[in-house]
Amino acid sequence: MEIFIRKNSDLPIYEQVTTQIKALISKGKLSPGEAIPSMRALAKKLGISVITVQRAYDELAKEGFIETIPAKGSFISENCLAFFEEEMTKKLEMHLQSAVQIAHDFDIPITTLHELIDFFNEEED
Incomplete structure (x- = not known):
């Protein structure tokens, strides 16, 4: 999953993450049921805070784009x-x-x- 963060963007980092994940879904690069990186793994890869990734994932879950299953991880929602x-x-x-x-x-x-x-x-x- 390729996500690029622009530190000088007016868009908050968590919104950059959510926007790009939605774009990957719309382009078919992320499919329903597919696992996405853990919050810690994505934070490390992007060089950002785990709290920022958590906010992005929480927003995506609230909007119905991802589902998080305790001890299993986060997945693209079947209804995304x-x-x-x-x-x-x-x-x-x-x-x-x-x-x-x-x-x-x-x-x-x-x-x-x-x-x-x-x-x-x-x-x-």
């Missing part, structure tokens, strides 16, 4: 993909809500917003 999809849907909703608000604030027709979405969607294909 559903949680990831839900998280991405919430982010998308938030961005779309902002776009609609901007359109309303500047009297831009919603049809223009639809056209922009179609345009950007076609660029991806």
